Amino acid sequence: MGTRIIRTILVNIGIIMLLLIVLFPIIYIFISSFKPLSELINAATGFFPKQPTLSNYLTLLLVRTPVRNFPLFLLNSLKVSLGTVLLTVLISSVAGYGLARYRYPGGGILIQSMLFIYVFPTVLLIIPIYRMFLNLKLLDTHLGLIIIYTALAAPFCTWLISSFFKTIPIEIEQAASIDGANKLTIFFRITLPLAGAGLLTVGVYAFIIAWGEYMFASILLSSSSNRTAPLGLATLTAEQYIEYGPLLAGSVLIILPVIILFFPVARHFIKGVMGGAIKQ
Amino acid sequence: MKVNYKVNFLKYLYIFPIFALIGVVFIYPLFQVINSSFYNIRMGKSEGVFIGLDNYRLIFSEPLFWKSVNSTLIWTLCSLVIQLIIPMFVAIILNQKLKGIHFIRSSVLLPYIVPMVALAVSMRWMLLPEIGIFNEILKNTIGTQISFLGSQNAAIPTVVIFNSWKLMPFGTLLILSALQTIPEELYEAARVDGANFWKQFIYITFPLLGKIIWFMGFLVLVWNFNAFDAIWLTTEGGPGHILQTLPVLVYRRAFKVFRLGEGAAIATVGSVFLVIIGLLYFKLFAPKKED
Numbered sequence: 001m002g003t004r005i006i007r008t009i010l011v012n013i014g015i016i017m018l019l020l021i022v023l024f025p026i027i028y029i030f031i032s033s034f035k036p037l038s039e040l041i042n043a044a045t046g047f048f049p050k051q052p053t054l055s056n057y058l059t060l061l062l063v064r065t066p067v068r069n070f071p072l073f074l075l076n077s078l079k080v081s082l083g084t085v086l087l088t089v090l091i092s093s094v095a096g097y098g099l100a101r102y103r104y105p106g107g108g109i110l111i112q113s114m115l116f117i118y119v120f121p122t123v124l125l126i127i128p129i130y131r132m133f134l135n136l137k138l139l140d141t142h143l144g145l146i147i148i149y150t151a152l153a154a155p156f157c158t159w160l161i162s163s164f165f166k167t168i169p170i171e172i173e174q175a176a177s178i179d180g181a182n183k184l185t186i187f188f189r190i191t192l193p194l195a196g197a198g199l200l201t202v203g204v205y206a207f208i209i210a211w212g213e214y215m216f217a218s219i220l221l222s223s224s225s226n227r228t229a230p231l232g233l234a235t236l237t238a239e240q241y242i243e244y245g246p247l248l249a250g251s252v253l254i255i256l257p258v259i260i261l262f263f264p265v266a267r268h269f270i271k272g273v274m275g276g277a278i279k280q
Numbered sequence: 281m282k283v284n285y286k287v288n289f290l291k292y293l294y295i296f297p298i299f300a301l302i303g304v305v306f307i308y309p310l311f312q313v314i315n316s317s318f319y320n321i322r323m324g325k326s327e328g329v330f331i332g333l334d335n336y337r338l339i340f341s342e343p344l345f346w347k348s349v350n351s352t353l354i355w356t357l358c359s360l361v362i363q364l365i366i367p368m369f370v371a372i373i374l375n376q377k378l379k380g381i382h383f384i385r386s387s388v389l390l391p392y393i394v395p396m397v398a399l400a401v402s403m404r405w406m407l408l409p410e411i412g413i414f415n416e417i418l419k420n421t422i423g424t425q426i427s428f429l430g431s432q433n434a435a436i437p438t439v440v441i442f443n444s445w446k447l448m449p450f451g452t453l454l455i456l457s458a459l460q461t462i463p464e465e466l467y468e469a470a471r472v473d474g475a476n477f478w479k480q481f482i483y484i485t486f487p488l489l490g491k492i493i494w495f496m497g498f499l500v501l502v503w504n505f506n507a508f509d510a511i512w513l514t515t516e517g518g519p520g521h522i523l524q525t526l527p528v529l530v531y532r533r534a535f536k537v538f539r540l541g542e543g544a545a546i547a548t549v550g551s552v553f554l555v556i557i558g559l560l561y562f563k564l565f566a567p568k569k570e571d
Contacts, residue, residue, distance in 0.1 A: 098294025128309030212395025
């Protein structure tokens with residue numbers, strides 16, 4: 001059984017090295033955000049902060065100018081992300097329910113064509129969407145961003161939630177229907193709550209898409225008071241003297257909510273993607 | 281019969297919103313961008329002046345455009361190779377039945393879900409000469425330094441590796457899902473016959489991964505061809521435009537020098553290339569309707 005022990009050791013070494021490579025930059029960003037400037041401009045001072053400080057966060061959040069107002073940018077991002085979550089959950093749960101319960105002509109192709117948008121060249125979109133929003137007076141509005149982000153998130157979410165609905169036996173709905181409940185009541189009172197984990201996963205996915213998006217925000221938003229956090233962070237690098245401390249603090253504030261939201265639903269997310277991959 | 285008709289009509293209400301949204305945000309712009317490529321459009325004006333094929337004539341005569349095509353091909357191919365090969369080995373590691381493997385799998389997914397913008401701007405700091413951590417490591421190990429993002433030779437490999445590091449978990453997940461469909465008995469039988477790790481990989485794992493590898497190759501190719509954030513946020517197209525791939529060129533042409541028509545023409549040309557790749561893929565490798 002010597003080979004089995006060697007195998008276990010090799011696998012463990014592999015996993016440790018893998019985690020190190022995958023997580024090192026993220027952990028390093030997090031730890032370094034507590035370093036004073038003198039340590040940030042000299043990596044030789046080591047991995048951990050010698051004199052830990054909160055000054056990077058305080059500078060980022062308290063030193064505010066109209067073009068550099070990070071608390072406002074975070075608030076804008078929160079607004080846009082929550083709007084996207086609401087709209088995405090609504091649209092994709094309704095569509096996912098339809099796709100799970102009814103047959104449509106060309107049903108399989110319908111779902112495939114929906115997922116086709118994920119191989120769509122996004123750069124093709126920026127010019128026409130800019131012009132369309134110019135005509136619709138949606139430029140420089142958060143509503144415009146919410147519409148785009150929902151379009152980016154909803155197809156995948158529809159597909160994911162549809163597989164959750166398929167696991168709910170239709171007999172439950174039929175029983176409620178005999179008891180006199182109408183379709184709307186059945187959907188909102190019975191089926192939707194049973195797909196709770198699916199809704200949560202879909203909501204988190206939509207949040208993550210909207211919370212970190214940069215390209216569309218950089219084109220569609222023009223006034224500094226409307227900026228989202230990713231945009232605010234990127235403009236920090238455009239200044240003549242880049243302040244690395246606030247830059248890292250801002251990165252952490254953008255990364256942390258995503259990680260906190262992701263872990264509880266990670267299993268569902270992984271199962272969803274893997275299940276779909278096998279089907280394809 | 282009457283009831284049936286009603287149900288038939290109502291069921292389309294469920295899927296109407298999502299397809300309307302896809303139509304407005306994806307399909308309509310597709311036609312609009314081709315249309316725009318025949319116009320000279322000033323920023324902020326909703327109407328342009330029709331100029332026929334002039335935009336195409338202009339971009340095809342530009343050395344900058346051809347350099348961009350070249351950069352796009354190099355960028356895409358390098359990314360493709362890395363993002364196809366490495367996830368295979370990572371997936372094999374993650375396919376072990378261990379305590380806490382779910383937590384490990386979730387952790388490995390982190391770079392993929394964490395916003396690119398935060399990673400990219402922090403990476404710029406980590407990659408700096410003299411003060412960055414990566415050059416500190418180089419200084420202490422091989423005694424030399426590299427201007428990772430500042431030199432034309434280093435910029436492409438650096439950003440390719442950074443971008444692959446971020447995207448790799450997704451491919452890993454796809455391969456992992458395929459690995460889990462391979463019955464463990466196959467490996468046991470092979471081990472009984474004395475096959476080592478490499479033989480098992482070449483004769484069992486790799487052939488059975490076939491279909492998913494092609495699918496992943498297609499996804500990886502398209503995603504990297506379209507990559508914008510990773511390049512723009514680290515180098516804005518790189519020293520000497522070395523990383524100015526087509527998406528970066530479109531973005532710059534349309535929103536930095538405000539020539540929307542030319543940008544639309546470049547976007548159209550790039551997309552024609554992608555459509556050809558897509559058609560090839562579906563012709564050759566798409567899953568047949570047998571299941």
